[in-house]
Amino acid sequence: MTAALTITGVTVRQVLGIKRLVGFGLLSLFPAFIFMVSSGNQSGNALLESFIGIGVGLLYFVAVPVVTLILSASALGDERRDQTLSFIALRPIRRSAIAASKLTAAVTAAFVFTGAGALAMSVAYGIRSSDWNYVIPMLASAAVATIVYAAVFVPLGYLSERSTLIGLAYVFIWEGAIVSAIGTLANTSPWRIGFTAFLALAPEEAQFVEADLGIADPRLGPTLITVAVFIALSLVVTTWILRKRDLV
Amino acid sequence: MIDTAAQSPAFVAGPTVVVTNASKWFGQKVAVSDISCSFGPGVTGLLGPNGAGKTTLLRMLTGLIGPSEGSVSVLDSDLREDPSGYRQVGLVPEEDAVYGGMTARQFIAYGSKLSGNPDPGAAAQRALAEVEMLDAADRQIGGFSKGMRQRTKVAAALANDPSILILDEPLNGTDPVQRAKLIGLFRQLGATGRTVIVSSHVLQEVERMTDRVLAMVDGKLAAAGDISAIRKAMTDIPYRVFIEVDDPRKLGSALVGEDVIDGITIDGGGLHAEAHDLAQLGTLLPRLSRDLDVRLTTFRPEDESLESVFRYLVRGRK
Secondary structure: OHHHHHHHHHHHHHHOOHHHHHHHHHHHHHHHHHHHHHOOOOOHHHHHHHHHHHHHHHHHHHHHHHHHHHHHHHHHHHHHHOOOHHHHHOOOOOHHHHHHHHHHHHHHHHHHHHHHHHHHHHHHHHHHHOOOOOHHHHHHHHHHHHHHHHHHHHHHHHHOOOHHHHHHHHHHHHHHHHHHHOHHHHHHOHHHHHHHHHHHHOOHHHHHHOOOOOOOOOOHHHHHHHHHHHHHHHHHHHHHHHHHOOOO | OHHHHHHOOOOOOOOOEEEEEEEEEEOOEEEEEEEEEEEOOEEEEEEOOOOOOHHHHHHHHHOOOOOOEEEEEEOOEOOOOOHHHHHHEEEEOOOOOOOOOOEHHHHHHHHHHHOOOOOHHHHHHHHHHHOOOHHHOOOEHHHOOHHHHHHHHHHHHHOOOOOEEEEEOOOOOOOHHHHHHHHHHHHHHHHOOOEEEEEEOOHHHHHHHOOEEEEEEOOEEEEEEEHHHHHHHOOOOOEEEEEEEOOHHHHHHHHHOOOOEEEEEEEOOEEEEEEOOHHHHHHHHHHHHHHHOOOEEEEEEOOOOHHHHHHHHHHHHO
């Protein structure tokens, strides 16, 4: 346990360099800034639509996936590319513990930004509307989307040096075009899974967006089960990779 | 195992690391081919030219890669299946497996903590002292020279006092003084009962560390044992000796007619002889010297060095 926590802490510091802190920080806070600038004269449903529209379009569709996939791909993949994997792998630590610590590190590092972005959006909405009921739903949905993206991109980052490119293609082509056209594939879209948590926790007046996103079942229980499945699959795959594949 | 140990110099009694018919291939390329050997307490040199398969074999020993065929066991367990054995293993990889943003002290303490050491700070301090890196302990590794990074990796491998130490080209980039100190350190570790496996393509380094070598060429084990024993086993290659004598032409003329001699070259105050039986030549020379009334002053084998032996091995394989 101590070793796994140590790996998690070191990995978080490694993937959060100064450039990333600044760049991803700006990217994550950008949606809230746009919302504040663009919603000056709005109120009521128009303000809510603007909040959700910018939240979906900029935060969930761009900032959350981009930040999470880059940090997640780095968490384990950089150890292989930098040839440091032997330093942690040749230790008396179970491979599953290494896999879990890398996933935890990726989620933690990414949530620094995605959580800040979600918090900034909901605070901006609260300032404009005096309605603070969206803080928890936004944070929960950011957390869910971050976990699911990380679950996919931690093992992928190890397996492919082009994982970031693959990830961007996945986000913009698969999630952006194909899943948008075929709503039944919503469960293959991490940010939509995250947004399901938002809808499950948000007030009634926010539910209008449900059908537009192809989200069929905006309940918290199924969302948490989906998240658990992604985590379990990620850990199984990463552990298998670390045990069975050559580590150089 | 005991039978095998008795039969082949590739095996040792009381082994800590055992390789059994291990092969490794990457696609069409065979990196290691059907190697069987064992390692025990003391220093063993793993020799071979670049591309011989040394690093691949060492990676298999550590469990970093798995054999395509055969098996490797370390302290009677398969490290890939049971990582608890890593408590007893230290590795210095050939590549720069360091975190440039950490200080040497942080790096070593990190590894020590991952290995379950209850006091990683003290372990790091001790290991840094062993490789004489205390003055640079709190500087970032990213700013180190190659030699300092090597010593940092050695310190990280030593931090938990492993009983098995696997060193892949550990002296790369070190200056002559540090090299001599590290060689002394490895010898000392071997002398205190640890299994030290050192790969190198620099023969003089290995020669200073150990007599027991495993020589690899083209992914195969070309020879094993102590250096002079390997040379003796190469019966198809005549020995080269240098004989200093006051009348080399006279002695050379007499030697040419002897069965044991394969060739003679006169060289200033002496002659180089090629003989297929060194012992026979050793008894022949005093007799000839007496009969011819010449004075022998030097009799020196020219190819019992590791370098000569190794050159023969590589040439033979090619």
